[in-house]
Amino acid sequence: MTNQKLRAGVIGCGLGAYHGYAYANAPEFELIAVCDLKPDVLDRFFERSRITRGTVHEYTDYHAMLDKENLDVVSVATPDDYHVNPVCDASNAGVKGIFCEKPLTIRLQDGDRMIETIERNGTKMSVDHTRSWVPLYQTVRQAVRSGELGALTRIVAHMGGRRSMLFRNGTHLIDAVCYFAEAEPVWVIAAHERGLEDYGIEYKGEGGKDPQLDPASTLIVEFANGIRGIVNSAKMTPAIFEFDLLGPNGRYWLTDAHCTAWKTDQPEGAPKTVTAPQAGGFQDYMGDTLIPAVQELAQMVWNDAPSSSPPRRALNTLEIMLGALISQSRNSAKIHLPLPRD
Numbered sequence: 001m002t003n004q005k006l007r008a009g010v011i012g013c014g015l016g017a018y019h020g021y022a023y024a025n026a027p028e029f030e031l032i033a034v035c036d037l038k039p040d041v042l043d044r045f046f047e048r049s050r051i052t053r054g055t056v057h058e059y060t061d062y063h064a065m066l067d068k069e070n071l072d073v074v075s076v077a078t079p080d081d082y083h084v085n086p087v088c089d090a091s092n093a094g095v096k097g098i099f100c101e102k103p104l105t106i107r108l109q110d111g112d113r114m115i116e117t118i119e120r121n122g123t124k125m126s127v128d129h130t131r132s133w134v135p136l137y138q139t140v141r142q143a144v145r146s147g148e149l150g151a152l153t154r155i156v157a158h159m160g161g162r163r164s165m166l167f168r169n170g171t172h173l174i175d176a177v178c179y180f181a182e183a184e185p186v187w188v189i190a191a192h193e194r195g196l197e198d199y200g201i202e203y204k205g206e207g208g209k210d211p212q213l214d215p216a217s218t219l220i221v222e223f224a225n226g227i228r229g230i231v232n233s234a235k236m237t238p239a240i241f242e243f244d245l246l247g248p249n250g251r252y253w254l255t256d257a258h259c260t261a262w263k264t265d266q267p268e269g270a271p272k273t274v275t276a277p278q279a280g281g282f283q284d285y286m287g288d289t290l291i292p293a294v295q296e297l298a299q300m301v302w303n304d305a306p307s308s309s310p311p312r313r314a315l316n317t318l319e320i321m322l323g324a325l326i327s328q329s330r331n332s333a334k335i336h337l338p339l340p341r342d
């Protein structure tokens with residue numbers, strides 16, 4: 001396949017500004033056009049993305065952008081409940097690669113429709129569960145895959161601080177548990193924070209601007225390979241985001257900046273500190289963190305490379321979050337996954 005630069009466009013220019021930056025700064029791409037319904041968001045896009053105004057075409061209708069610009073790849077960074085139409089329309093218009101913001105969507109039927117559409121059209125797609133491309137996370141996953149800890153047993157994930165929300169940020173935490181577990185989730189149990197016990201079975205967070213509309217929740221998730229995830233998210237705690245990966249031979253404690261490791265002399269023995277996997281962590285400017293993600297998307301389009309954050313895992317993450325809402329509504333009952341479609 002030719003290595004001519006891929007023509008990129010962005011739909012939704014809030015957080016989408018970082019997608020624009022990533023395309024503009026990755027040699028595989030030329031950023032051709034951007035689109036937002038709101039002209040004032042486009043005004044701010046250029047400052048946020050560090051792109052000079054006038055160098056890309058601007059649209060307020062993504063159908064017009066898809067019709068005119070012959071795009072190879074598109075980012076979809078519209079609000080959580082508006083990913084489905086731009087993703088399906090871009091795929092049906094013949095775009096070869098899509099980088100969709102997280103969460104995949106907030107409704108299972110929409111997730112199913114996206115996956116059915118891209119698979120039918122052969123469109124490559126990644127979902128921006130951003131840690132999937134952070135070198136430290138990739139290095140730790142590689143160490144886990146190579147058996148450094150023995151077969152993983154538990155993944156304990158913590159998210160703290162006032163923006164601990166099941167959907168807005170929790171999707172990153174839960175997806176990272178799925179990233180390390182590498183198996184299908186089979187059941188979930190959940191208990192929400194006090195005051196949001198009666199939240200109901202539909203997401204009502206309005207895009208995560210108000211933390212009181214999106215519950216912190218404590219989840220237990222079992223995966224088909226026996227790994228159990230314990231996901232603890234709580235407001236009224238320090239702002240942390242971290243993982244404890246445990247197997248019979250040791251333990252990795254992982255944050256966005258570093259990893260600490262312990263190993264045992266014999267399986268299930270006493271842990272001793274050892275040299276941990278090392279690599280770069282989360283970057284200060286989000287656009288820089290997204291460059292490896294779009295570079296991988298180019299390889300997916302050109303060479304059929306796999307995605308580090310495939311839509312099917314994002315759908316599993318959504319199933320876990322929606323299953324957590326159902327569990328809470330039924331007195332923390334065990335909810336089997338996948339959820340039934342009505």
Ligand SMILES: NC(=O)c1ccc[n+]([C@@H]2O[C@H](COP(=O)([O-])OP(=O)(O)OC[C@H]3O[C@@H](n4cnc5c(N)ncnc54)[C@H](O)[C@@H]3O)[C@@H](O)[C@H]2O)c1
Nearest residue numbers: 012013014015035036037038041077078079080101102128
């Ligand atoms: N990966 C991350 O760490 C991260 C961080 C923040 C937000 N996000 C995700 O990014 C997405 C966008 O978040 P945000 O904070 O920028 O939301 P936002 O509501 O501030 O911005 C979304 C933009 O999309 C535009 N839009 C909506 N429908 C459109 C359409 N049909 N055509 C063109 N533009 C349209 C809106 O006008 C708005 O400007 C969400 O899914 C959110 O969860 C991801």
